Amino acid sequence: MVLPPKVITIEANFLDAREHDFYNAIYTQSVAQFGSYVESGTLLNNYAHILDLLTRLRQAINHPYLVLHSKREIAARADAPVTTGGAVCGLCFEDADDAVLSACGHTFCRGCMQDYIASIAANAATLCPTCRQPLSVELSAPKAGAGEADDGYRATTSAGVTSMGHARRGILSRLDLARFQSSTKIEALMEEVHLMRERDPSAKAIVFSQFVSFLDLLEHRLVRSGVRVVKLNGGMSAGAREVCISAFKEDPDVRVILISLKAGGVALNLTVATHIYLMDPWWNPAAEYQAIDRAHRLGQHKPIRAVRFVVRNTVEERILRLQDKKRLVFEGTVGGDAASLSQLSEEDLRFLFQN
Incomplete structure (x- = not known):
C-alpha cells in the first residue's frame, strides 16, 4: 500500500529583543563554562553538566519561563535544595515524567535517562548526572496498568x-x-x-x-x-x-x-x-x-x-546541521549504526558550543 x-x-523565526537578550546571556555563560572544561581537559568527565548547559539553552529558546520558573532556578534564588512539589528530574530539572530512580538514589525522567545513556560518547564514562558515581538504573518499561489506581x-x-x-x-x-x-x-x-x-x-x-x-x-x-x-x-x-x-x-x-x-x-x-x-x-x-x-x-x-x-541564530540551527551530518554518516555506513545517531561525541559538543 x-x-x-x-x-x-x-x-x-527570530527571537524578539527580550528573548534574544535572555538567550544571549545564558549562551555566553554556557560557552564560558564549556571552555573551562576544554581548557582543563575534563570535557568528557563533565558530560552530564554539558548536557545540562545544552538543555538550558534549548529551554530558553522555547520560552524564558522554562528557565526562570524552573524548580531549580526558584530553589537557587532561595538558596534551598530542589525538594518541593514532588520528584524533579536531575537532567531536565522538570517534574520527573515517568520517573526512574538510580541506585545512588537520584530521580530522572525515564525518557531523559534513556536519551542521556544513548547520547554518551563511546569513550566517556557512564556516571550519574547528579552525583557522578558510576550509574546503575533500571529502565525497563513499567508493567501495563501500573499506577492505575492513582x-x-x-x-x-x-x-x-x-x-x-x-x-x-x-x-x-x-x-x-x-x-x-x-x-x-x-x-x-x-x-x-x-x-x-x-x-x-x-x-x-x-x-x-x-x-x-x-x-x-x-x-x-x-x-x-x-x-x-x-x-x-x-x-x-x-x-x-x-x-x-x-x-x-x-x-x-x-x-x-x-x-x-x-x-x-x-x-x-x-x-x-x-x-x-x-x-x-x-x-x-x-x-x-x-x-x-x-x-x-x-x-x-x-x-x-x-x-x-x-x-535562527541559536544553537537550534547547529542542531539541525548536526542532524544532517549524522544522517549522512549513517546513510554512508555499511549496515548503518543506529546508536551513532543518538551519541554526542566530543567533536559534536565542540561544534554545538563553538563561539
Whole structure:
C-alpha cells in the first residue's frame, strides 16, 4: 500500500529583543563554562553538566519561563535544595515524567535517562548526572496498568474547552497567569494552528516537545484561544493514556494532542491527525522521524504536513546541521549504526558550543 504524500517544512523565526537578550546571556555563560572544561581537559568527565548547559539553552529558546520558573532556578534564588512539589528530574530539572530512580538514589525522567545513556560518547564514562558515581538504573518499561489506581489525571471543562492534564499544574502553578507573556515559538505554533483550521475545519494536529513544562505553556495558550486539546505525558497510567488518546481520535471538537517526545515517539497510532508540529529539534534525526510516523503510517489516507520549528541564530540551527551530518554518516555506513545517531561525541559538543 502506498502512503499519501508527506511534506516536511522548517518554520524558522527570530527571537524578539527580550528573548534574544535572555538567550544571549545564558549562551555566553554556557560557552564560558564549556571552555573551562576544554581548557582543563575534563570535557568528557563533565558530560552530564554539558548536557545540562545544552538543555538550558534549548529551554530558553522555547520560552524564558522554562528557565526562570524552573524548580531549580526558584530553589537557587532561595538558596534551598530542589525538594518541593514532588520528584524533579536531575537532567531536565522538570517534574520527573515517568520517573526512574538510580541506585545512588537520584530521580530522572525515564525518557531523559534513556536519551542521556544513548547520547554518551563511546569513550566517556557512564556516571550519574547528579552525583557522578558510576550509574546503575533500571529502565525497563513499567508493567501495563501500573499506577492505575492513582493516576493523578483528570478531565476538566472550562468555557467549553476540554483539557486533559496531570492533577499537578507544574510550571503554571508558579506563574502569575494574569500577566502571562507568550513567546516566539508559541505564537509561531498558534499561527500554524490557525491556518490549519482555516484550510480544513476538521483537521487535527499532534504537537511534540521534549519539555513537559513547555507543553503546559502551549496548553495554556491554546486553551485561552479556544482550541480544545488533550495532553499525553510519559507518567500516565494505561487507563489515563487510553482516555486521552480516545478523546483525540473520537471527539471531533478535540483538535490538538500535546505529546512529550519522551512518551510519544513510538507505539502510537494517530492517523486521525494530518498535521505534526515539532517544537524543538533533537540531534538524533530518528527521534523526529518516529514522531512524524505516528500519523504517516498504514491507515493514513490524507497528505501529511509536518513543521519543524527552529529559531535562527541559536544553537537550534547547529542542531539541525548536526542532524544532517549524522544522517549522512549513517546513510554512508555499511549496515548503518543506529546508536551513532543518538551519541554526542566530543567533536559534536565542540561544534554545538563553538563561539
